[in-house]
Every structure is written in C-alpha cells, then in structure tokens.
C-alpha cells in the first residue's frame with residue numbers, strides 16, 4: 463500500500479492533491495479513497511520541519527503537524543497560542559507549537575521574525591526552551607520548541623497544596639540564574655520574566671518566550687496581561703525609559719522570592735494579599751501587589767523566613783543585592799549566580815542536581831565590604847511598609863506561615 467501511495471506523491475509545488483488529480487485527469491475510484499489518501503499523504507509524505515529549518519507551506523498544502531490533546535491546552539499566552547504537537551512521520555519528536563498572533567504579512571514583519579528566530583536558533587542552554595524550527599501556513603507564523611512543558615511556574619505557585627521539595631526549589635534558583643546569565647551573554651534581554659514565562663517539565667525549569675516579546679510588540683496590540691507582567695517589573699521599567707539587563711535581574715529576584723515563599727509554605731494568593739495589606743498601597747496598576755512598590759514588606763518576609771531554615775545568606779543576597787531599586791547597585795546575572803551559589807554552598811544538605819554544570823562559577827571574590835555598603839543603601843529605601851503597622855505585620859506574618867499547616871514546610875532543617 464505504502465509503495466503505491468508513494469508512487470502517487472505529487473510534487474509539493476503542484477497545488478492541492480485534488481487540483482493535481484483534476485489537472486492530470488487521474489481517475490480515482492471513490493471520494494473516500496481520495497480522502498484516505500490525503501490523510502495518509504499528510505501523515506507520511508508532507509514536508510516536515512527538520513531541526514533548525516523554516517518552511518513556508520503553500521496555502522493548500524497539507525501541514526503534517528497534529529495537536530496532541532493535553533488538559534489545559536491550547537493555552538493563550540502573552541503573544542500567541544501554545545499547544546502540544548507532533549508530525550506522525552516523526553512520532554518521537556514532541557513539540558510545543560506556538561502560533562504567533564499576527565496578521566502575518568510577508569514583508570517587514572517577516573524579516574523581523576526571521577531575524578529573531580535566527581538569534582533563537584543559536585541558543586543552547588539546558589534551562590532554556592530550544593527552538594526546533596518554524597513554519598508559516600495561511601499567513602500564520604508557527605514556532606516549534608522543545609521540550610513541551612505542561613505547566614508553568616505560575617501554575618505551581620497558584621496550585622493549592624502544591625509541595626515542591628526544598629532542595630529542588632533551591633536548584634531551580636541556580637538554574638534560572640544560570641540560564642539568565644547565558645541569555646545576557648548572548649546579548650538578549652528578556653524584559654518580561656515572570657512565573658508564567660518559566661516552564662516546568664519533570665524536575666527541570668526552562669525560561670521561555672525570550673526574545674519573542676520583542677516580536678509581539680509589533681505583531682500584536684497589547685495582548686500582554688498587564689497585571690501579570692506588572693508584578694515582576696523592575697523599578698526602572700515603569701517609567702518607560704531605558705532599561706537593560708539589570709531589569710531582568712530584578713524580575714528574576716522576584717521569582718526567587720516567590721520560590722522561597724513557596725518553600726516556606728506561603729501560597730502565592732496569600733502572599734499577594736499580604737503585600738497588598740501591609741505595603742504602602744501606592745500602586746493601583748498592580749492592585750498594590752507588585753514587588754517594586756512593596757520592597758519593605760518583601761524584605762520583612764525574607765528576614766523572617768531566613769531564621770527558620772538556614773537560608774540567611776541567600777535571603778540577604780536577594781534582599782540587599784538583587785532587589786536594589788537602583789539598577790547600578792544591582793549585580794549582573796553572573797555575579798548574582800555566583801553569590802547565590804556561594805550562599806547555597808554554605809547551607810547544610812544542599813545538593814546541586816546534575817542537570818547542568820554551572821560553568822565558570824567556581825571562584826568567588828569576597829564581596830562582604832561591598833555588600834555592607836549596599837545594606838546601608840538599602841536602609842534608606844522608600845516605598846516599603848505602611849507606617850505604624852509593624853506589629854500587625856508580624857501577627858499577619860505568623861498567620862501567613864500557619865495558613866497551610868507547618869507539616870508541609872519544606873525548608874525546615
């Protein structure tokens with residue numbers, strides 16, 4: 463059977479199979495057979511995107527990619543729709559397929575997307591989603607990525623009663639900063655780091671959507687969810703002025719705070735509430751829940767959780783260095799990675815999982831003097847805690863810690 467169908471395969475540039483048959487005056491026994499053939503043809507003989515390749519499918523050509531059903535998918539993200547897909551002729555290559563929201567026009571945008579895609583093709587890091595390839599069909603642009611991850615960090619943070627082992631959470635922190643260091647080395651600024659853009663597959667985390675946020679700026683009109691992005695923005699990002707790599711460091715530090723909170727049994731909805739309740743209530747854009755306008759409360763939480771679990775050094779690094787309001791006092795992603803790794807090295811029982819090597823991060827300089835100056839800087843920080851509320855904040859914090867029951871705390875030593 464297969465051989466016969468193979469003999470019938472038409473060249474890809476000869477239009478639809480039906481039109482091809484009519485033109486060649488091929489007589490086929492029945493319509494159903496024709497349909498069967500078309501299905502088989504699409505499964506086994508359509509062009510597939512090889513690794514690193516781009517294909518422009520003709521509008522009447524059969525695209526072999528099929529959706530695999532997964533609960534919660536297709537998911538609509540900030541710049542497009544994502545589903546799980548594969549080509550039957552390549553059954554072991556399971557891909558995340560992103561459909562870019564854009565009235566795809568083969569001119570300016572085409573060049574822009576291609577340029578971004580060229581950059582993405584070169585990226586190779588164990589904690590970044592890998593670009594498999596791209597294709598266009600009927601004026602829509604599709605990006606194929608690996609691996610397919612069926613949940614984001616946001617799903618994990620907001621999932622009720624979610625417990626992630628403490629050692630794994632700490633590994634994620636290093637892995638994320640390692641991936642961010644790599645991105646910055648490649649001259650890519652993410653600009654929109656938040657739990658939604660961090661994917662979790664098995665035990666591993668992956669930064670996703672890097673560089674693509676730039677495409678979406680022109681391709682779509684304001685599809686980004688303002689509130690989600692708002693919470694993790696660095697102080698310098700709100701003014702609409704220039705910002706650089708250090709903004710990513712701030713946003714990633716906010717993600718680290720979320721992970722530390724999760725490890726201390728604080729669920730994200732309660733944490734948000736706590737920030738809104740005890741902060742200065744100055745930020746309507748985020749319903750008073752963003753990190754940058756609530757740094758005082760974030761510091762309170764960090765200094766209180768560190769006592770219980772031997773994470774003092776790590777919490778210090780996060781609150782005094784990474785969450786600096788002034789970008790110039792914030793460390794680079796590499797320096798952040800170094801300090802975090804050093805802090806975790808001091809923690810009894812911490813074990814780096816063998817998912818990646820943190821290259822070049824073996825030597826540390828003693829940054830104690832520098833960090834003392836920064837600590838003094840931090841003391842003068844504005845925009846923190848609502849005045850005269852210290853006591854009730856402590857009470858509120860105790861409530862926050864007991865919300866999910868102490869038995870689930872994963873950072874206890």
Ligand SMILES: [Zn+2]
Nearest residue numbers: 745748752755
């Ligand atoms: Zn705000």
Ligand SMILES: [Zn+2]
Nearest residue numbers: 588637817818
């Ligand atoms: Zn790793």
